[in-house]
Amino acid sequence: MSLLTVSDLTVSTADGRTLVDGLSFSIAKGHRLGLIGESGSGKSLTALAVTGLLPPGLRASGTVLLDGTPVIGANERSLNRLRGRVAAVVFQEPSTALDPLMRLGNQVAEPLRRHQGLRGAALRAAVASALEEVALPARVAHAYPHEVSGGQRQRAAIAMALACRPALLIADEPTTALDVTVQAEVLALLDRLVAAHDMALLFVSHDLAVVGKVTDEVVVLSSGRAVRTGPLRAILADPQDDYTAALVASARRLDEALGGAL
Amino acid sequence: MRRRVFLIAGIVLVALVVGIALVSLFWTPFPAADTTGGRLEGPGAHHLLGTDKLGRDLLTRLMIGARIAVAVGLGAVALGAVVGGVAGLLAGFANRWLDDTLAALLDILIAFPTLLLAMLVVAARGASLGSAIVAIGLAMSAIVARLTRVLVKRVLAMDYVTLARTSGVSWPRIVTAHVLPNIWPTMAVNLALQFGLAVLAEASLSYLGLGPPPPNASWGRLLQEAQSTVLTAPIGAIAPGVLLVVLVVGVNLLADGLRDVADPTRRGHR
Ligand SMILES: Nc1ncnc2c1ncn2[C@@H]1O[C@H](COP(=O)(O)OP(=O)(O)OP(=O)(O)O)[C@@H](O)[C@H]1O
Numbered sequence A: 001m002s003l004l005t006v007s008d009l010t011v012s013t014a015d016g017r018t019l020v021d022g023l024s025f026s027i028a029k030g031h032r033l034g035l036i037g038e039s040g041s042g043k044s045l046t047a048l049a050v051t052g053l054l055p056p057g058l059r060a061s062g063t064v065l066l067d068g069t070p071v072i073g074a075n076e077r078s079l080n081r082l083r084g085r086v087a088a089v090v091f092q093e094p095s096t097a098l099d100p101l102m103r104l105g106n107q108v109a110e111p112l113r114r115h116q117g118l119r120g121a122a123l124r125a126a127v128a129s130a131l132e133e134v135a136l137p138a139r140v141a142h143a144y145p146h147e148v149s150g151g152q153r154q155r156a157a158i159a160m161a162l163a164c165r166p167a168l169l170i171a172d173e174p175t176t177a178l179d180v181t182v183q184a185e186v187l188a189l190l191d192r193l194v195a196a197h198d199m200a201l202l203f204v205s206h207d208l209a210v211v212g213k214v215t216d217e218v219v220v221l222s223s224g225r226a227v228r229t230g231p232l233r234a235i236l237a238d239p240q241d242d243y244t245a246a247l248v249a250s251a252r253r254l255d256e257a258l259g260g261a262l
Numbered sequence B: 001m002r003r004r005v006f007l008i009a010g011i012v013l014v015a016l017v018v019g020i021a022l023v024s025l026f027w028t029p030f031p032a033a034d035t036t037g038g039r040l041e042g043p044g045a046h047h048l049l050g051t052d053k054l055g056r057d058l059l060t061r062l063m064i065g066a067r068i069a070v071a072v073g074l075g076a077v078a079l080g081a082v083v084g085g086v087a088g089l090l091a092g093f094a095n096r097w098l099d100d101t102l103a104a105l106l107d108i109l110i111a112f113p114t115l116l117l118a119m120l121v122v123a124a125r126g127a128s129l130g131s132a133i134v135a136i137g138l139a140m141s142a143i144v145a146r147l148t149r150v151l152v153k154r155v156l157a158m159d160y161v162t163l164a165r166t167s168g169v170s171w172p173r174i175v176t177a178h179v180l181p182n183i184w185p186t187m188a189v190n191l192a193l194q195f196g197l198a199v200l201a202e203a204s205l206s207y208l209g210l211g212p213p214p215p216n217a218s219w220g221r222l223l224q225e226a227q228s229t230v231l232t233a234p235i236g237a238i239a240p241g242v243l244l245v246v247l248v249v250g251v252n253l254l255a256d257g258l259r260d261v262a263d264p265t266r267r268g269h270r
C-alpha cells in the first residue's frame, strides 16, 4: 500500500480560480518523488494540501490519503495525529521556518518533547543527537537563528522535521534560499538521512538539476496541471512538450555551470 | 553599551518618580488641603518650592501629582494592554468574518474622541481618578488592539507557526511560545508611548474638571493653574512640567531597553 496517494487533487480560490488542477500521484513507503515546475505552477500549494495546511480562503477537493487516512475534509485533531509522525515538512525559507526569538535547541526540542514525551536530561541528550545527526555543532543549541548561517538554519529545520521520525518527508525547495555550495551540502545531508531512516520523500523544486540529485521519479507541473510524469532520465532524454523542454534546457545550463553530470 | 546606558537612565528616571509617589503615600511636607502658607511664596526654608496662589505647598502637590501620574499611567496601560491585547489576539486568530467585524469596530472606536468617551465614563461613574483611568484605558485599548491584531497576523503567517501546527502544537502553546514573545518587543515600546500619552491625557481631562477632584491635583492641573502666574512665579509651571518630562522620557528609555533585552536579534546592534 502506498504511503501517500493523491488523486484528482484540485485547489481553488473562493472566487473560483483553479490553482491546482486534477493532480494525481502516489508515493510508496521509502520511495521518492520530485515535484517540479516553474514559479507559480502550484508546487507549494500541492505540498500544503497534502498535509491539510492550505492558507485560509483556498479549498482542496479530490482525495489525499496519508497512510490510509483521508486528509481533505479531515478535522484538525486527526490531521495533527498525522503531521509530524507520518509526514513532516521542511520549508523553502529557513529564516521564516524558525522562530527568531527562540534558541535553536528549544525549537528542536519542541517536537521531541511532544511526540516522544522526553523531558530533562533525556530531552537534552535527544536534542544533542538530533543536532549531531544534521552535522551541527552542539553550541548551536544555544544560538538564536540570526546567529547562525542560512545553511545551519536549514539543517536545524531538517532536524526538527526528522524529530518524530516521519514516514514521509516533504521538502519544499529546501535549498533554494542557500548558496550553491551550501545547497549541495544540504542536499547530500537530506539524501543521506532519508536513506538512513528509510523515509519516503516528496521533493519540491523548480530546478531539475537539484531534483536530479535526490530522486529519479518526477511529476512536472505547469499552471497547476501535471504535464509529465515518469523517470527523470526519460524526461531528460525526451522532453516531449515545450514547457518540459525549457525546464530541461535551463537545468542543463545550470548544471554545466556547476560542472555537473545531467 | 550605549543601549545599556539608556536602559539604566530609564530605570533611574522612572524610579525617581515612582519613589516620590510611594513616599507621598506616607509623608508629605504639608497635608494636601493645607492653605496656611502665603500666596505665591517663592522657594524657601518653610516651603521648599514655594506655594501656589491659594497658599498650598507646591512640593506637597507635586508629590501627590506623582502618585496620580503613576497610577494613571500604570492603570490605563494595564487596562489598555489587557482589553486591547485580548481583543487583538482574538481578531488575529479569528476567521475572516469575525476579524472584519472586529477590525471595523476598532476603527470606529479609534475615531471616537477620547474626550467624549471620558465624558460618558464620568457621567456614569462620577469624576474620579478611577474614571480617568477607565476612560483613558478604554480609548487606549482600541489602539492596542489594532496593533496587536496586525502583529499577531504577521507572526501567524510565519512558517514556524505552520510547522508548529504541523507537528500538532496546541493553539494556547503557540500563543505563549511563539506569538507573545514575537509581538512583545514592539508592544512594549508602544505601551511605553501609551503610558506617556495617558499621563498627558489625564492632564487635559483634569483641566476640564473630568479628573480626580481637589485637593488631589495632577501635574496637568498644576500646569493649568500655574498658567496665569507663570511670569510672577514660574516655578509653579516649571516643576510639574519637568517632572512630566522626566516620567515620560524615563518610561520610553526603559521600554526601549526592555525591548532590547526581550529581542535577541537586537542585542549588540547600534
Ligand atoms: N493564498 C492564496 N490565495 C490565492 N492564490 C494563491 C495563494 N497562494 C498561492 N496562490 C497562487 O497559486 C499559484 C501557485 O502558487 P504556489 O505557491 O503553489 O507556487 P509554486 O509553484 O510553489 O511557486 P514558487 O516556485 O514561486 O514557490 C500562484 O499563481 C499563486 O499566485
Ligand SMILES: [Mg+2]
Pocket: A043, A044, A045, A092, A172, A173
Ligand atoms: Mg513554492
